[in-house]
Amino acid sequence: MATTTVAEKSPAPTAGSPAEAGVRSATFRVWRGDATGGAFRDYTIDVAPGMVVLDAIHQIQAEQANDLAVRWNCKAGKCGSCSAEINGKPRLMCMTRLNDLPLEKPVTVEPMHTFPRIKDLVTDVSWNFRVKKGITKFTPRPPDAPDGTWRMQQSDVDRVQEFRKCIECFLCQDVCHVLREHEKEDEFIGPRFLVYVAALEMHPLDVADRVPELQKSHGIGYCNITKCCTTVCPEGITITDNAIIPLKERVVDEFYDPIGKLVKIFSRKRRS
Numbered sequence: 150m151a152t153t154t155v156a157e158k159s160p161a162p163t164a165g166s167p168a169e170a171g172v173r174s175a176t177f178r179v180w181r182g183d184a185t186g187g188a189f190r191d192y193t194i195d196v197a198p199g200m201v202v203l204d205a206i207h208q209i210q211a212e213q214a215n216d217l218a219v220r221w222n223c224k225a226g227k228c229g230s231c232s233a234e235i236n237g238k239p240r241l242m243c244m245t246r247l248n249d250l251p252l253e254k255p256v257t258v259e260p261m262h263t264f265p266r267i268k269d270l271v272t273d274v275s276w277n278f279r280v281k282k283g284i285t286k287f288t289p290r291p292p293d294a295p296d297g298t299w300r301m302q303q304s305d306v307d308r309v310q311e312f313r314k315c316i317e318c319f320l321c322q323d324v325c326h327v328l329r330e331h332e333k334e335d336e337f338i339g340p341r342f343l344v345y346v347a348a349l350e351m352h353p354l355d356v357a358d359r360v361p362e363l364q365k366s367h368g369i370g371y372c373n374i375t376k377c378c379t380t381v382c383p384e385g386i387t388i389t390d391n392a393i394i395p396l397k398e399r400v401v402d403e404f405y406d407p408i409g410k411l412v413k414i415f416s417r418k419r420r421s
């Protein structure tokens with residue numbers, strides 16, 4: 150495999166030259182292939198200040214590899230489409246600035262490892278949408294007012310607002326070892342959907358009880374709080390501390406704390 154190394158220091162730029170405009174070259178080692186296999190291929194392009202990895206991929210696509218497949222939509226870190234592994238780390242391509250990467254060596258760009266490969270940087274993330282369908286939906290209590298509306302205090306919704314920031318990039322799913330290495334897709338819903346369950350369970354209007362499914366079909370017990378998911382979340386959601394651990398506590402209360410269970414039987418569903 151050809152590798153082009155970029156010189157760290159260039160000769161003094163002449164007026165009006167690309168170097169004076171901050172342009173330099175860099176090599177991107179991009180995985181090319183499909184579900185049957187593939188390999189990394191090197192592309193060297195000119196890069197300019199302000200570029201992100203997605204810009205570089207688009208430039209490669211425009212100038213050297215018209216058939217390079219990449220999924221993206223917003224280029225603003227909001228659609229969650231451009232997830233990939235950059236220098237081995239799950240990241241959004243559109244939010245990874247080149248000046249934060251060591252460009253003196255090739256930048257590797259590859260598809261997420263946890264999901265089946267379709268072509269080049271595009272993976273099949275449809276499993277996630279099937280998982281979501283299996284989670285008990287939002288179930289509000291009857292309206293508080295005759296006009297069919299509800300009343301909520303801001304303090305009651307503060308907790309779940311963090312979870313609503315999720316852009317479904319699935320980077321947390323990609324990095325979670327339960328899915329990535331142990332391939333427990335049939336038994337574990339993964340951090341993204343534990344966040345989703347937390348958003349429903351802690352919603353001040355919701356009255357459904359998802360604790361039994363968390364323990365039985367959602368596999369929350371597989372999570373051993375490594376916090377890798379929290380580390381890669383581009384929205385900064387504190388997945389483990391704010392979503393998973395409180396859900397685990399509810400499972401313990403329900404299934405392993407007989408006194409707590411008795412209290413629960415004789416009281417309303419706790420939504421603290």
Ligand code: SF4
Nearest residue numbers: 325372374375376378
């Ligand atoms: S904390 Fe749990 S859900 Fe998050 S990466 Fe680790 S095992 Fe997976």
Ligand code: SF4
Nearest residue numbers: 315316318319321382
């Ligand atoms: S929780 Fe964070 S990392 Fe996981 S899918 Fe949502 S935004 Fe992406």
Ligand code: FES
Nearest residue numbers: 223224228229243
């Ligand atoms: S293109 Fe939308 S998050 Fe990157």
